[in-house]
Amino acid sequence: MTTENDLETEGPETGRMDHTAELVIANKELALQNDQKEERADELAAANKKLLFQNAEKDKRIAELVIANIELAFQNEEKEKRAAKLINGNAYLDNLIGCANSLIIVWDPQYRITRFNQAFESLTGRRAAGVLGHTLDILFPPDQVKKSMGLLMKPRSGERLEMTEIDILSADGTVHTVLWNSASIFAPDGKTPEATIAQGQDITDRKRAERALEESKALLQSAINIMPVGVWVFNAEGKIVISSAAAQRIWAGVRYVGVDQLGEYKGWRTDSGKPIGAHEWAGARALEKGETSIEEEVEIECFDGTHKIILDSAVPLRKSDGGIGGAITINQDITDRKRAEENIRRLNSELEQRVAARTMQLENINTELEAFCYSVSHDLRAPLRSIDGFSLALLEDYKSRLDTEGQEHLQRIRGGAQRMGVLIDDLLKLSRVARAEFTRDRVDLSALALEIAQELHEAQPERVVDCIIEKGVSADGDARLLRIALDNLIGNAWKFTAKQPLARVEFGAARTGAEMVYFVRDNGAGFDMKYAGKLFSAFQRLHKTEDFPGTGIGLATVQRVVARHGGRVWAEAAPEKGATVFFTLGITKEA
Amino acid sequence: MTVGKILLVEDTPDDEVLTLRALKRSNITNVVDVVRDGVEALEYLFGTGAYAGRDLSDPPAVVLLDLKLPRLDGLEVLKRLRADERTRLIPVVVLTSSTQQDDIINSYKLGANSCVRKPVDFNHFAAAVRQLGLYWLLINQRPPKF
Numbered sequence: 001m002t003t004e005n006d007l008e009t010e011g012p013e014t015g016r017m018d019h020t021a022e023l024v025i026a027n028k029e030l031a032l033q034n035d036q037k038e039e040r041a042d043e044l045a046a047a048n049k050k051l052l053f054q055n056a057e058k059d060k061r062i063a064e065l066v067i068a069n070i071e072l073a074f075q076n077e078e079k080e081k082r083a084a085k086l087i088n089g090n091a092y093l094d095n096l097i098g099c100a101n102s103l104i105i106v107w108d109p110q111y112r113i114t115r116f117n118q119a120f121e122s123l124t125g126r127r128a129a130g131v132l133g134h135t136l137d138i139l140f141p142p143d144q145v146k147k148s149m150g151l152l153m154k155p156r157s158g159e160r161l162e163m164t165e166i167d168i169l170s171a172d173g174t175v176h177t178v179l180w181n182s183a184s185i186f187a188p189d190g191k192t193p194e195a196t197i198a199q200g201q202d203i204t205d206r207k208r209a210e211r212a213l214e215e216s217k218a219l220l221q222s223a224i225n226i227m228p229v230g231v232w233v234f235n236a237e238g239k240i241v242i243s244s245a246a247a248q249r250i251w252a253g254v255r256y257v258g259v260d261q262l263g264e265y266k267g268w269r270t271d272s273g274k275p276i277g278a279h280e281w282a283g284a285r286a287l288e289k290g291e292t293s294i295e296e297e298v299e300i301e302c303f304d305g306t307h308k309i310i311l312d313s314a315v316p317l318r319k320s321d322g323g324i325g326g327a328i329t330i331n332q333d334i335t336d337r338k339r340a341e342e343n344i345r346r347l348n349s350e351l352e353q354r355v356a357a358r359t360m361q362l363e364n365i366n367t368e369l370e371a372f373c374y375s376v377s378h379d380l381r382a383p384l385r386s387i388d389g390f391s392l393a394l395l396e397d398y399k400s401r402l403d404t405e406g407q408e409h410l411q412r413i414r415g416g417a418q419r420m421g422v423l424i425d426d427l428l429k430l431s432r433v434a435r436a437e438f439t440r441d442r443v444d445l446s447a448l449a450l451e452i453a454q455e456l457h458e459a460q461p462e463r464v465v466d467c468i469i470e471k472g473v474s475a476d477g478d479a480r481l482l483r484i485a486l487d488n489l490i491g492n493a494w495k496f497t498a499k500q501p502l503a504r505v506e507f508g509a510a511r512t513g514a515e516m517v518y519f520v521r522d523n524g525a526g527f528d529m530k531y532a533g534k535l536f537s538a539f540q541r542l543h544k545t546e547d548f549p550g551t552g553i554g555l556a557t558v559q560r561v562v563a564r565h566g567g568r569v570w571a572e573a574a575p576e577k578g579a580t581v582f583f584t585l586g587i588t589k590e591a
Numbered sequence: 592m593t594v595g596k597i598l599l600v601e602d603t604p605d606d607e608v609l610t611l612r613a614l615k616r617s618n619i620t621n622v623v624d625v626v627r628d629g630v631e632a633l634e635y636l637f638g639t640g641a642y643a644g645r646d647l648s649d650p651p652a653v654v655l656l657d658l659k660l661p662r663l664d665g666l667e668v669l670k671r672l673r674a675d676e677r678t679r680l681i682p683v684v685v686l687t688s689s690t691q692q693d694d695i696i697n698s699y700k701l702g703a704n705s706c707v708r709k710p711v712d713f714n715h716f717a718a719a720v721r722q723l724g725l726y727w728l729l730i731n732q733r734p735p736k737f
Binding site: 373374377378379381382383384385386388389390392393414417418420421 | 603605606608609612659687688689691709710711712713714716
């Protein structure tokens with residue numbers, strides 16, 4: 001073609017040249033055409049040969065096709081046989097799936113449930129209508145759908161779901177925990193998922209039991225932890241496996257060691273001071289010998305180096321066959337209690353020492369006082385006797401040589417000596433009242449008062465005094481002291497009514513609240529109440545000696561007697577209108 | 592009055608004079624021997640020391656014994672007296688200024704026949720001595736001699 005184009009484009013330029021050239025070219029062309037014809041004849045001969053060969057090939061292929069047909073017929077037969085076999089196999093699988101105890105469900109790539117078995121139906125109560133064709137999410141409790149679907153999407157990417165816990169919602173709303181295994185089935189290309197089959201096992205009961213066990217373990221631990229005592233639990237191998245919060249507090253830590261290493265817990269018996277070896281702890285003895293130990297007192301060295309006193313107890317834990325399956329040790333921290341006891345003991349002994357010292361002091365003072373009183377009683381009176389005795393001797397033997405005034409002086413000397421004698425006697429009585437032993441008895445005060453009144457009548461028969469003694473008045477007290485008090489009170493009443501033409505002395509009692517108030521009343525000289533405060537002090541007198549003799553010690557003595565009974569004494573009076581002295585003797589049962 | 596002697600054990604000279612005066616005023620004329628402390632009293636009663644050789648067959652009709660004495664006190668004298676067979680039965684009247692009850696109780700415990708408190712008022716004292724003299728020297732039947 002390129003050549004023809006070349007000739008045409010050259011034509012207008014070369015046409016004016018001569019015709020000869022055209023002929024030469026035609027000859028050349030013819031020669032070329034002859035060559036081409038010869039070439040085509042060769043080609044035709046070769047094509048004929050090829051056709052012949054092809055025909056032979058065709059015959060060969062026909063024969064092959066015939067064979068293939070025969071083979072195909074045979075293969076068809078085989079397929080039919082295998083199809084029949086497969087049908088049998090599927091029935092077997094159906095049975096297997098249907099009767100399996102495990103739950104089995106099958107879903108398609110769109111997560112639509114295509115199949116499930118009887119076990120699934122029994123557990124969930126779900127029937128075909130509510131399940132088949134639905135997506136898997138209907139099987140899960142609403143709050144777990146997202147999580148569960150996430151888990152189930154894994155098999156699609158080729159990953160197997162193995163032993164995975166997924167909760168399943170039953171038709172009646174109950175939830176079962178199921179342990180799932182699954183696998184996906186792929187199309188012959190090995191990539192396109194066709195279905196996923198999952199097999200599950202209901203483990204709800206097992207989970208519940210596990211949870212119950214966990215809860216009871218937690219309960220045990222918290223129960224142990226709130227106990228104020230330290231608790232250790234040894235297992236059957238003799239190893240500490242549980243300890244309470246208090247245990248760790250007491251020991252400033254805990255070592256979960258076996259019985260052979262118990263020596264890491266350092267302790268000494270408080271009674272003997274002996275250190276406690278690994279196998280001597282109560283817990284070790286419970287484990288190894290089955291001993292039960294109660295409150296053994298032990299001084300311990302805690303893990304922080306401090307020392308404490310504890311009570312160590314232990315019991316073995318028995319298995320059902322009677323063998324030892326562990327032990328429990330209990331420690332009670334009694335450090336504070338021991339310290340307090342020690343304090344009390346020390347204080348007590350100090351107190352005893354102080355009481356003993358004080359008692360000795362008091363005994364010394366008492367002894368001195370005794371000696372002093374003896375001396376007063378004996379030595380002070382002797383000179384008085386001389387003064388009185390020799391004054392009298394003068395009066396008797398030298399009367400003729402003394403004028404009346406001299407004799408009066410001697411009489412005054414004697415009077416003074418005698419008054420001092422009475423004063424000394426009264427003072428001694430007063431001190432004796434304070435020191436005398438005290439014995440509490442039931443005392444008939446009416447009888448005492450009557451006796452005193454009679455004595456007074458006998459001593460001064462010339463006096464006419466109306467004594468009114470209330471009958472049946474009694475008190476709890478010391479008979480001797482009460483006699484001294486009544487002696488003074490009735491004696492006073494007797495004395496101060498001396499100038500009364502119709503003298504009256506009364507004794508009686510009246511209850512005021514819980515207290516009995518006793519009284520001695522007279523219609524005598526009385527006194528001005530503004531001096532009442534002085535009444536019960538020693539040596540205080542409200543009357544002149546010329547009018548009413550006395551030492552001023554009587555009412556002080558009464559006051560001491562009443563005080564020793566835990567009572568009170570007071571008086572009410574008015575000048576020339578009599579006086580009443582009241583007294584109590586502490587709380588008495590009855591008058 | 593019988594011839595029995597009176598032994599007065601008294602260390603205070605004033606009391607000795609007053610006691611003798613009271614006895615005299617009560618017309619008690621018996622011989623009164625006076626010793627002035629406990630040791631002397633025992634020597635007198637047992638015929639030892641200053642009184643060695645004294646005739647023990649004539650014991651005093653009554654011993655007037657003061658309690659507060661130098662050297663050996665009255666209670667000790669009484670105890671020794673009562674412990675000895677020869678003096679066990681001699682009547683002893685304890686004279687004391689003391690108002691201590693213990694003295695009175697101890698005196699009786701040790702075998703005193705009587706206790707008399709010496710009052711300040713001489714008239715009372717004289718009366719007491721008179722009664723003592725009457726009782727122990729006239730009314731009381733002396734134990735037979737040994």
